[in-house]
Amino acid sequence: MKRPLEGILVLEFAQFMAGPSAGLKLADLGARVIKIERPNTGEAGRQIALKNLFLDGSSLVFHTVNRNKDSYAANLKDPEDLERVKKLIAQADVMTHNFRPGVMEKIGLDYKTAQAINSKLIYATVTGYGTIGPWAKKPGQDLLVQAMSGFVNLTGNHDDDPTPIGAAVSDIITGTHLAQGILASLVRRAKTNKGALVEVSLLESTLDLQFEVITTYLNDGNKPIKRAKKGAANPYLGAPYGIYQTKDSYISIAMGSVLKLGEVIDAPKLLNYTDTDTWFTKRDEIMDIVRDKIITKTTNEWLHILRPEGIWCSNVFDYKRLLDHEAYQVLQIDQKLSLLSGEEVHTLRCPIRMNDERLFSSKPAPRVGQHNKAIIKEFNL
Numbered sequence: 374m375k376r377p378l379e380g381i382l383v384l385e386f387a388q389f390m391a392g393p394s395a396g397l398k399l400a401d402l403g404a405r406v407i408k409i410e411r412p413n414t415g416e417a418g419r420q421i422a423l424k425n426l427f428l429d430g431s432s433l434v435f436h437t438v439n440r441n442k443d444s445y446a447a448n449l450k451d452p453e454d455l456e457r458v459k460k461l462i463a464q465a466d467v468m469t470h471n472f473r474p475g476v477m478e479k480i481g482l483d484y485k486t487a488q489a490i491n492s493k494l495i496y497a498t499v500t501g502y503g504t505i506g507p508w509a510k511k512p513g514q515d516l517l518v519q520a521m522s523g524f525v526n527l528t529g530n531h532d533d534d535p536t537p538i539g540a541a542v543s544d545i546i547t548g549t550h551l552a553q554g555i556l557a558s559l560v561r562r563a564k565t566n567k568g569a570l571v572e573v574s575l576l577e578s579t580l581d582l583q584f585e586v587i588t589t590y591l592n593d594g595n596k597p598i599k600r601a602k603k604g605a606a607n608p609y610l611g612a613p614y615g616i617y618q619t620k621d622s623y624i625s626i627a628m629g630s631v632l633k634l635g636e637v638i639d640a641p642k643l644l645n646y647t648d649t650d651t652w653f654t655k656r657d658e659i660m661d662i663v664r665d666k667i668i669t670k671t672t673n674e675w676l677h678i679l680r681p682e683g684i685w686c687s688n689v690f691d692y693k694r695l696l697d698h699e700a701y702q703v704l705q706i707d708q709k710l711s712l713l714s715g716e717e718v719h720t721l722r723c724p725i726r727m728n729d730e731r732l733f734s735s736k737p738a739p740r741v742g743q744h745n746k747a748i749i750k751e752f753n754l
Contacts, residue, residue: 374730376403381559384409384461385442386470386482388416390515390541391575392499393438394548396469399555400441401723401732404467407748408439408739409458412446415741429714431738436718439738440710446742449480457754458482462490464752467555471499474509484570495558497551497571504572513575518543522579527586531602531657547578585609602657604664611653612660616689617667624672627685631659637682638675640666710737 381404385396393408393416400406410416415431418439422432429436445461447454459482462468468487470477477483484496501513511517519525519537529536554571562568580587589609590598600608604615606625613626613634626634631652635643642662646652652659667675672688679686688694695701710718723732748754 374727376401376732377727378403381405381467382465383407383467383469384458384465386468386472386477387499388471389418389421390434390438390544391513391547392469392471392551393418394545395497395499395551395555396442397438397440398548398552398723399467401734402725406442407461407744408442408444409449409461410444410446410741412448412742415444415446419741428716428718429712429740431740433718436710436712436738437720440718440720441734441736442739443744443748444739444742445745445748449482455481457749459490460754461748461752462487462494465491465494466559467495467497469497469499469551469555471513473512474500474504488568488570492568493562493566494568495555495562495571496568497555497558498573499547499551500572500574502576503574508576515541515543515575518575518579522576522583523587524579524583526598527583527600527608528605529600530605531600533600542582543575543579546582547573547575550578550581601660604660611649612656613663615660617660617664619667619670619672619675621671623689624667624675625687625689626663626667626679629684633682634663634684637679637684638663638666705731708733708735710735712737713740 378399381399383396383399383404383406385393385406385408387393387396396406396408408416414420416435419431419435421434423434426433447458449455449458462482470482484498487494487496499513500509501511501518502508508521516537519542520535522543524543525535525537528538550573551571554573558569558571586598586607586609590596598608601615604617606615610628612631614628616623616625631643631646631649635641635646640662643659646655646659670678676686676688690698706721706724708720708722710720712718718737722734725732
């Protein structure tokens with residue numbers, strides 16, 4: 374199957390997660406993505422590891438987010454290397470970077486310079502907090518942005534400390550927004566023959582991830598966020614929305630009628646909450662009643678009781694139970710990539726399907742400068 378972005382050349386000066394995750398999506402959709410890395414050590418993300426896991430000299434995280442890309446090593450402070458990179462820019466469709474404001478200007482690869490080289494170029498940047506304002510030069514990092522954006526106040530129970538999400542959600546959503554901006558600009562360029570400047574920031578993307586709850590805050594008199602006492606899932610949703618302990622594990626129960634739930638689980642006290650406003654204002658006491666009832670049976674027993682009655686509920690799986698389940702296996706969402714070292718990366722494929730075909734990519738993340746000779750020849754550098 375021909376992928377929709379075949380023929381599009383992307384130069385990726387980005388490092389760590391946000392920028393490279395956008396490049397990953399573009400590569401999976403068919404774009405040719407060339408990482409521009411410093412010689413020898415490569416981009417800094419090669420040394421950022423989860424659980425200190427490394428393969429072929431680079432972190433497992435790097436391999437996860439940089440599959441399906443080429444690597445061109447260049448010292449951007451060296452005039453000869455810089456001139457070769459500018460020749461690449463002249464032939465590229467897209468250029469991405471996530472340096473702090475001012476860095477690319479010093480190097481001589483800022484937007485105006487790149488646009489002068491190639492007027493059709495889509496120049497796409499990631500910053501931590503935008504390009505102006507008191508935070509503009511602060512380091513943009515996932516945990517820091519989760520903390521400063523207020524995101525850490527949404528997760529956890531009432532008496533918990535601020536609780537960050539245990540995944541790089543700020544990085545990933547920012548990379549998603551960067552890819553969206555690039556794709557929109559490519560569509561526009563096809564109509565106007567003009568390039569564009571695309572800018573995203575970790576802070577703005579993380580705020581956008583919260584648009585539902587921030588909109589509620591703005592239209593609710595700016596009242597402080599109050600998480601449920603226990604089993605909290607969303608601070609702005611009423612009972613029974615949350616996680617409950619069963620006799621043998623846990624169950625999640627989503628939004629629904631407290632009165633209907635009271636009938637189904639045989640909890641007559643719930644039938645007293647006829648005013649739907651109380652499902653939020655008296656959320657904790659309602660959830661206490663549900664909790665006392667739910668713990669008396671196993672998860673499977675409750676699923677067999679609740680589901681036939683139209684109550685939205687589910688198991689609470691860990692990765693082992695999920696990956697062993699037929700519902701996961703039928704997706705065929707994981708894949709294995711062989712490295713030059715003989716090692717293997719077991720990871721996930723692109724989640725997008727095109728014409729009912731899954732987008733697998735057998736090409737692993739590159740070694741630093743692995744494709745220099747081929748790229749110099751191909752692009753006449």
